[in-house]
Amino acid sequence: MQNQNVAYDSKVEGEIIVTQADAVINWIRKHSVWPMPMGLACCAIELMAAGASRFDISRFGMEVMRFSPRQADCMIVAGTVTYKMAEVVRRIYDQMAEPKWVVAMGACASTGGMYRSYATLQGVDRIVPVDVYISGCPPRPEALLDAMIKLQDKIGRERAVKNLIPEKADSAELAGAGKES
Numbered sequence: 001m002q003n004q005n006v007a008y009d010s011k012v013e014g015e016i017i018v019t020q021a022d023a024v025i026n027w028i029r030k031h032s033v034w035p036m037p038m039g040l041a042c043c044a045i046e047l048m049a050a051g052a053s054r055f056d057i058s059r060f061g062m063e064v065m066r067f068s069p070r071q072a073d074c075m076i077v078a079g080t081v082t083y084k085m086a087e088v089v090r091r092i093y094d095q096m097a098e099p100k101w102v103v104a105m106g107a108c109a110s111t112g113g114m115y116r117s118y119a120t121l122q123g124v125d126r127i128v129p130v131d132v133y134i135s136g137c138p139p140r141p142e143a144l145l146d147a148m149i150k151l152q153d154k155i156g157r158e159r160a161v162k163n164l165i166p167e168k169a170d171s172a173e174l175a176g177a178g179k180e181s
């Protein structure tokens with residue numbers, strides 16, 4: 001938690017810390033990211049290594065890899081996304097609850113990599129919104145950890161409370177729909 005988000009005066013408030021709802025919600029979220037390991041090719045081996053003792057992704061509270069989209073909030077796309085798999089990747093992303101994030105791990109997931117072919121999607125950001133890209137073929141586990149730290153920074157800057165309130169545009173659309181009927 002950054003210092004500007006916390007106010008504490010022991011003489012006035014005793015044991016009380018004053019902060020913002022955004023700061024608390026984001027602090028909880030960024031330290032409890034549960035990855036959905038979307039391992040599609042060789043990059044997935046590096047993803048597995050990040051979970052093992054040498055690199056130990058649990059230092060960041062992210063060791064709870066979940067193969068159920070209902071229990072995960074960060075899809076790590078590790079590997080080549082073929083058109084055959086693209087629909088499945090999108091469906092799994094849709095099944096994940098909000099808020100959710102996506103990391104494109106490696107050249108293939110980010111851009112299609114060396115596979116400039118009719119069978120390969122040229123970047124997973126064509127079907128899902130990507131928050132962090134990782135370069136390399138394959139990227140090392142340290143690169144994945146670096147990306148996850150960047151994702152934590154991004155989560156820390158989100159307007160968590162504002163995002164809970166429906167957009168004005170949606171409200172206007174709903175109002176308009178009501179008038180038509």
Ligand code: SF4
Binds near residue numbers: 078079080106109
């Ligand atoms: S970026 Fe390289 S290591 Fe990763 S899936 Fe593509 S070919 Fe394999």
